[in-house]
Amino acid sequence: MEQALRETLKGYFGFDHFRPLQSEIIQAAVEGKDVLALMPTGGGKSLCYQIPGLYKKGLCLVISPLIALMTDQVQQLRKKNITAFAIHTGMSRKEVVNVLKTATHSNCKFLYVSPERLETNLFKEFLPALGVNFIAVDEAHCISQWGYDFRPPYLRIARLREELPGVPVIALTASATPRVQEDICEKLSGEGENRFTVFRQSFERSNLSYSIFKVASRITKITEVLKNVQGSAIIYCKTRKHTKELKDLLLMEGIAADYYNAGLPAEERNRKQQDWIRNKTRVIVCTNAFGMGIDKPDVRVVIHADVPDCLENYYQEAGRAGRDGEKSYAVLLYNENDLTALEQLPEQRFPSMETIRQVYGSVVHYLQLPEGEVPGEYYDFDLKDFIKKFGLDITTAIYSLKALEQDGWLSFNEQVFVPATVRFTAYKESLYEYEASHADSEPLIKTLLRTYEGIYDYPIGISESYVAYLMKTEAALVKEQLFRLHADGIIDYQPRKEDPQLMLTRTRIRIAELQINMKNYTARKRLFTERVTQMKNYIAENYQCRSKMIGNYFGDIEIKDCGVCDNCLKRRNNQLTRESFETIRLRIRDTLTEPCTIPQLMTQLQGTDKDHVWTVINFLTREEKIQMQEDGKICWKK
Known part of the structure; x- marks a missing residue:
């Protein structure tokens, strides 16, 4: 079986080997076990259900709350000649019926469904005929009301399992605390016994350096970081207004930047995103609407210009840096007003x-x-x-x-954002006749057929602007012709919805x-x-390893100090050598010829690192070389 799974990985996705823990998760899923997979951002979660879905007979039902991610996954799978469809919020009843009919009567391997659609009568009507043999629950933390992104429609998944007895489930998330992990398993087990096998990848990112800076001027620090760290960057802001303001300031500093938020038209968002992915734009300044499903491994720095409200969000967003394994940085900026907020x-x-x-x-x-x-x-x-x-x-x-x-x-x-879709409904003979009598429509028809594979079989997401670019014409003219082809019964055209x-x-x-x-x-x-308090504690901490703090928060108690965060570097730089220890010991001994208070001792040792002095004092106290007198003064024991 292991060899067959590797062949599936190589044949469809071009990879020779699985990433750490992927193989164990996939084998457990193929064996029919219920699985909870906790994998950091960029850890390769999608393959953990896509490989079993391809290996097993029948259809894999994928439940996801993110429309943009669903549509992107469907397009990516289709490019690999894997039949996949999506049903989500914003689709008409007619569109949903068409997808369900096609999925039922084709070799469909993956059907992506938003959780809101699970309990509609229409979906229930088609469910027995879909041949579901595997259920994947993406962003599984959404099922827990104790999580940071609780979504009640996810609770319907437990009832779905009653309709599909014996069908195994794989639940996937990048960020769930131990309490949320337990809740996910209980909720997805329904009324039955919790039989989930939990796999958790280490939260250690040895190439990612976390740093926190208290700043008076954000733009000054951001510019300094971007000048010291070359390469692609993401800057996260809390408000849409702040994204544009910060972008303008960066441009004034001569840094190639653009901004992105959910308030922009979909085509403009897509253009900005693609320019950044292709490195035409170095820095993207954005709200947290940006990043989900974007596979750009060479991000060198992620800067949070504003403080996130919880470690779950911070970890996911910061984790978009350095997915290629190269040295990268996660920088968080704050001031006292942020802590009050x-x-x-x-x-x-x-x-x-x-x-x-x-x-x-x-x-x-x-x-x-x-x-x-x-x-x-x-x-x-x-x-x-x-x-x-x-x-x-x-x-x-x-x-x-x-x-x-x-x-x-x-x-x-x-x-x-529901992209525009087109499906040819006229038979080829009728299409030839139509082209002969409507010569002005022939260039558009041929462009659609050449550009979008499968456009005869099912509705295909298209970009009117891209089609216009290929035809060297205006997008408005393309839309006008698409509406006419729809009215004439040649295609089924559904304009995009935002x-x-x-x-x-x-x-x-x-x-x-x-x-x-x-x-x-x-x-x-x-x-x-409590999550807000944890975020405040993370910011205030100036000694403990930041990577270790994050790992412990998510239940990874075996994680080691990273050695590269600001706190680890500070400790290393302040490390007390044997020579320094002896020098401080002798100075303390010489100073304590007469008893004195600790503040007086510190004054006498001015110019010596205070942390090092305290380390030596604590050692000498344990060794009973110095002792505390009743009047609060310390003295050297002779």
């Missing part, structure tokens, strides 16, 4: 019940939904327009929506009657406060 986060992130009711009322009025409206329909939801019309604070609105979502009242997806989506998941009730589970809500707030 961290302390205030729990109150901001967990609004009062009164505020949550107000936002719920605003939502149902904005969508004009009457009492008794049944759940299940997605609505375009313009967050900026919503806030403006109801005079809401954006932070309050977003976290009230989050609270409603986590209690199961609605589903809100702010970052929806509007945020909101769906009620419970029947619309009177606003005054709205309740949420306050016990769970309060517990989540308490755990969030």
Whole structure:
């Protein structure tokens, strides 16, 4: 079996060997065991379900919350001649039916599904015919309400297992504390016994140096870092506004930079991302909307211009540096205002019940939904327009929506990007006749057929701008012709969709009657406060190895000091040599000819490293060479 798995790896993905722990995880999955795989960012999680999915007969159902990542994975698999589809938020019923029918009647190996789709009647209707033999749960920490990114739709996966008895599960995550790991296994075991085998890759990144700097001027320190560390860089900011401001400042310093956030049009985001990946742009300044699923191994430095709210986010984002194994840097900048802002986060992130009711009322009025409206329909939801019309604070609105979502009242997806799709529906004979009578459409038809493999078999994601580039024409003209081909029954064309989506998941009730589970809500707030405290402790720590702190946080207690973080380097530089020890010992002995207080001793030894002095004092005390008198002074024992 091991040889066959390596052949699958080589044949489809071009790799000769598995990365550390991949082989063990894959073999356990192929043997039918339930598996939880904890692998750091860039550790190769996707192959851990893709290889078993290809090796086993039937279809692998992949559950993922990230639409952009789903669509990217599907395109990458198709390029390798592997049949894959995706069903997610924002797709019409007709599109979902087409995908499910095609997946059922083809040699489909991977079907990516957003968790919201799992319990729809439509999906349940097709489920028995899909031939599912393996379930992969990506971003598995989302199933735990004790995690940092709890998403209630993930709880439906346990019920899915009841529909597919005996089908093994592999759960994958890069960041889960021991408590969350345990919760993932329990939730995914359903009512049965927890039979999960847990694999955890070491959190050690020997090539990645973590550093923290307290700064008065962020741009000054960022410029200094970028001038000292050559190569590709990511700078993370908390707000969209800050990304553009920082990009402008870097350009003024002569550094090739661009900015990226979820507020930009999808095609502009894609262009910026590609320019950075191809090293046309050296530095990308972004919010945390950037980075998921991006495989760029040669990032030399990741800088956090603002403090993240938890170690989970920081670890994932910082971990995008140095995936090629070369020396890289993760730099975090802060000032006292950042620490104050961290302390205030729990109150901001967990609004009062009164505020949550107000936002719920605003939502149902904005969508004009009457009492008794049944759940299940997605609505375009313009967050900026919503806030403006109801005079809401954006932070309050977003976290009230989050609270409603986590209690199961609605589903809100702010970052929806569904690419345009095309599928040819006319038979080839009809197509020839159409081209003969519509000569102006022939260049577009031929470009689509030459560029997008499989466009006759299933809807293929296309870029109208790329097609326009190939045809040396305008994107607006391409869209116009696509609509005409659609109207004439030659193709099925679905334009791209970027509007945020909101769906009620419970029947619309009177606003005054709205309740949420306050016990769970309060517990989540308490755990969030603990995560904020851990982040503050990480920043304040100036002795312990930073890599070790992160590893311990995620349950890796065997991790060793990295030797390359700021704290490890400081300790190494301050290491007390035998010669220095003896010099300090003699100075202490000579100074203590008369008893004195420790502050007086320190004054006498001014110019000597204080940490080294304390080390020697502690040693001499243990050896009973010096002793403390009743008046608080110390003296040398003769």
